Amino acid sequence: MAPSTDIAVVGWAQTPMVRRTDLSETALLLRVITDAIEPLGLTRADIDFTCLGSCDYITGQAFSFVQNLDAIGAWPPKRDSHVEMDGAWALYEAWLRLQEGDIDIAVVTGSGRSSTGDPALIYPMEMDPYYLAPIGADPMTFAALQARALIAAGIADERAMAEVSVRSRGKGDVDELLEGDYVREPLRRHDLPPITDGAAAMVLATGDRARQLVERPAYITGFDHRTECHNPALRALDDAPSVRIAAEAAGLGDAPVEVAELQAAFTHEELLLRRVLGLGEDVAVNPSGGALRSNPIMATGLCRIGHAADHIFGGGNRALAHSTSGPCLQQNLVCILEGRS
Amino acid sequence: MTRFVENTITFPYRRSLGPVIGAFMTALADKRILGIRNGDGVMCPPLEWDPATGAELGGADALVEVGPVGTVESWTWVPEPTEQHPLDHPFAFALIRLDGATTPMLYAVDAGSPDAMSDGMRVAPRWKGERVGHITDIASFVPGEEPEVEGDDGGPLAEPVERMDYLASITYNNPVPPSSDFVVDASREHRLVGFRCPGSCGKTYVGGRGVCPIDSVEFGEQHAVDLPQKGTITNFVVITPVQYPGQTETEPFARVFVLLDDTDVVLGYQPVIELPVDDVKVGVRVDAVWASPGEETGDAPTMAGAFGSLVGWIPNGEPDVDDPDLVNRIF
Secondary structure, eight states: OOOSSOEEEEEEEEOOOBSSOSSOHHHHHHHHHHHHHGGGTOOGGGOOEEEEEOOHHHHTSTTHHHHHGGGTTOOSOOEEEEESSOHHHHHHHHHHHHTTSSOOEEEEEEEEEGGGSOHHHHGGGGSOTTTTGGGTOOHHHHHHHHHHHHHHTTSOOHHHHHHHHHHHHTOOOHHHHTTSOEEETTEEGGGSOOOBEEEEEEEEEEHHHHHHHOSSOEEEEEEEEEEOOSOGGGSOTTOOHHHHHHHHHTTGGGSOOSEEEOOOSSHHHHHHHHHHHTOOTTSEEOTTOHHHHOOBTTTHHHHHHHHHHHHHHTTOOEEEEEEEESTTSOEEEEEEEEOOO | OOOEEEEEEEEEEEEEOHHHHHHHHHHHHTTOEEEEEETTEEESSOOSBOTTTOOBOOGGGGEEEEOSSEEEEEEEEESSOOTTSSOSSOEEEEEEEETTOSSOEEEEEOOSSGGGOOTTOEEEEEEOSSOOSSGGGEEEEEESSOOEEOSSOOOOOSSOOOEEEEEEEEEEEEEOOHHHHHHHHHHHTTOOEEEEOOSSSOOEEOTTOOBOTTTOOBOOGGGEEEOOSEEEEEEEEEEOOOOOTTOOOOSOEEEEEEEETTSSOEEEEEOBSSOOGGGOOTTOEEEEEEOOTTOOOSSOOBTTBOOTTEEEEEEOSOOOOOOTTGGGOOO
């Protein structure tokens, strides 16, 4: 879907990405919002709309997003919203809101302290409550079953998966990695994402306001998200039709992209996403290191969009950012960013 | 050095099962597995709606018996089970297509070793002896064509199962904000400490709140101010306790809002002492009461924030305040 008005990413910031932070989620957000708006010469009073992405299950507190409002300076009362989703979906809501045309500037965030609980025990509780949660069906198990499906289909193999890990993390030796034990066959430790605490904040602006704030705004020219069935056992795991449909709707095929930032928390997911999106060798995939280098749940997808925007800020022409939610790439979001001469 | 505090939160859910999943669970207790017809296929475990189209599938009338023996379509090995898994020793999670079904179900296979697992292998359920109409009535699947029962067979249920219990329990480790610890430490010296915002709002915040929500300023010790320990009840609520898990109160009790003298500060949801529920009213003058040394719990006693050793508020004998606007002061 193409926007009815010019809407651009004009800046973003992320906190240090660490295994465990001493800061509360609210404190993370307070700092990262300031870091995102100050270089643009903006104050919180300039922000017309905020949308925060976070997850009570991860925080361990009902209505945890209410505390996070302390970080946005919501007085006098402001237009605000929240999604129990990655900040990439908060960005989608802000993008829709800005198309109404009555406001100029929005800030979106994604935040999560994964270290607060044990992800291996928390995520099964979000699965089907009748058949899957009671048996502790965990994300690593589903990821392993998807990896096996991709290997059977010739889309991935264990060596190619290890190569994704080495390239993304910028360290390790493929042959050595392949000697490691399986965590969930065929997945080894290097195929899994790290546990990361962190937050990101992004600033959107419309039309002339965007051009006043920065020299080269990263215009959002296509944006779509689609979902599939909740139970991975009922899906063909060697495909990701929701990715394909979202990419088509976002106009990926209209022109080449130079960079693709993909939210692939498991190595084989990158191989599937490359295939489904039709990305050739000429596209730089996850130059940031992606979710395998740092995986701040609820902010990982927003960071992908931030890194894609950085490519435009630095003179690039067109970039793709992808975010995902749910087991085995259940729900997928594709955002196309472009620069203008 | 930041202090971390561990909390375990449990959510005791009771879910309605509906006509399809309820029938599936009831059949499990009778060692039968049901699927549901969906076009030319049979989905197992059954859902009420086609996951692709959302079309209703025909309810209990569309259920058919499948398996209980099936074929492994894919699998992965779980070398280190968690407390949530159905087995306490290494096992396989497998996608199992039961005979007569066209979709696989995820379940545990107790195979002993990954070497014993392969695509296409045949597996049968190992039933629990005492079955309650729950997915875990299947203890696991085992290699082979023969279903098993653990111990004595308790037989089917007398009544159809309509609900299931699910106890979600998660343990969290959260950092305690330094501002909160500072306020609690001060309370040990029977000081009531707030933080005065250095920003434009100029407001004072209590309860260890570490951030000004108006100016988005983080508070430090330099912003701490001592507050009066005398005030007036502005509003109150009397709570008749419901005996949910964790509720320790058994009789109706009051929680009051206290406006501190010579300030704009209201403490919310405070306990009262030596003030019977029937005597609680707007305008009563009260003093702070602190825990004796050794009686401090270290826990925040109220849901309104961390006030440390502050136990509650006691009438101080001064005449009531007669001000119709008082009742509006809850923040």
